[in-house]
Amino acid sequence: MPKKVVFCLGDGGNGEYYLALRPHLEAAGVEHEVLMDPKGAAKVLLEKRGIPFRLTEGKEDIDCKQYDHVLVGSGNKARDLIRNATENAQKAGVRVTWFCDIPHSGCEEAFRDLVPSSMAVFDGLTRDRLLKMKSALDESKIFVIGNPAFDNLPTLKKNHAVLRAAIFSSTGLRDLQDQLVVYFGSSSAQFDLVGESLEPQIEWVQKNPRVKYYCATHPADLKKDEVTALVATLGSQLITERFSNDDLTVAADMVVTDYSTLGIQSCLIGTPTVFLMGPSAQAYQEKERGAKYPVFPVLDLARGFIYQGKSYTPALGVWNIARITEALDKVLLDPDQWRLMRLAAQLPEFERMADGHAGERFIKNVL
Structure with missing residues (x-):
């Protein structure tokens, strides 16, 4: 289990995803931070609950060396944050995982040149689609999770x-x-x-x-x-x-x-x-x-x-x-x-x- 992770959030969907994960992170003793694109709806969701985060559009370099794992959500408005976090994590030798709806929302077109360490996907069909478009990604690193926001x-x-x-x-x-x-x-x-x-x-x-x-x-x-x-x-x-x-x-x-x-x-x-x-x-x-x-x-x-x-x-x-x-x-x-x-x-x-x-x-x- 990593000592410290960071979640990079943009749209409302991955905001809900993260909120549903919080109790599990706390129970597992995982220290984490949140980087938030100011244009996405996830910002509104976390503000309503008084959950702290740091705003960034991702245009400046993100120091990923301080983390053991970088977890990147989706959101078309957060493209710069997604790309910056992924590239800087890889340069720092830190594991980076994409989660939420990147694989099946159309956002994948903007990131065809990027290959994360692993991906957490909704279902088996999304996994199969990913294997076709990202041949460099090991099948064992694509995890079929579902969506924690649906656990209720x-x-x-x-x-x-x-x-x-x-x-x-x-x-x-x-x-x-x-x-x-x-x-x-x-x-x-x-x-x-x-x-x-x-x-x-x-x-x-x-x-x-x-x-x-x-x-x-x-x-x-x-x-x-x-x-x-x-x-x-x-x-x-x-x-x-x-x-x-x-x-x-x-x-x-x-x-x-x-x-x-x-x-x-x-x-x-x-x-x-x-x-x-x-x-x-x-x-x-x-x-x-x-x-x-x-x-x-x-x-x-x-x-x-x-x-x-x-x-x-x-x-x-x-x-x-x-x-x-x-x-x-x-x-x-x-x-x-x-x-x-x-x-x-x-x-x-x-x-x-x-x-x-x-x-x-x-x-x-x-x-």
Whole structure:
């Protein structure tokens, strides 16, 4: 076990990953520091919890000699930090591990010339993809971990009925009559969130009086006020009470999201999910990350799920905004489609990705 490690964080996903690891690090007696890119959402998450970190954009050299292990999370905005930390760790002869969503977010295009000492990945498909693109990386140094941020999912799934009843009761919703749709927004700085994601959803909600809508904004969204004002037009169909994202993914009848880790979480819980990836989001993925369409391991795994001669996944991806309404109708208003999407999460492959032990595997195999 190393004496001292450093985590280099950027986006919200690896911020949640790190937060879930903290109890395991403390239990194992691992001293650690955090270097934080100021542009990412992870900064907001740690600030809310009063967790100390040192800000750096990674443009200056990072002294890695003081550490036994450098652990680098992802985040397109944190490219300089990822590259600097990796290169300086290697120059200092210090082990460097990449973790979180670098291997399957499109960020890999920016780092094809870098090969870390090891990688902690979400699932076997991500490992296989890495072996093809980084032939210099030893297969034994790619650890299939899952995501520690999902280690609470078994408990959430077990408490599904209780959590749903609590949210429905506190908001005045009727379980057999109302349908709860939760939208986890991405960042307006990256996508045309309002025009391509929100406006089509709001039009759809207004045409479906049984639907009650909850909008959770991105922690780093610079246009949060504009988003809030738009969803407020839903009036009585809008839920304004505050709930945790975890509870919402369990209680919802359907989750809608852009490019968000919460979408993968809702799939693993068994909540039917719709991913929106309109033109501006596609352009962002292609220009900034080198991948026109994001890769979601959950959707990859579900391609082999056959039921009565048909293949079903726990989520639908919508690339044409003109078809958003069609997708929402298909998931929420077709009881057979909705039921089969929930069944997808019961596959053994899905259960292994959310078995509650990713944090333990990280400490045992990566550190």
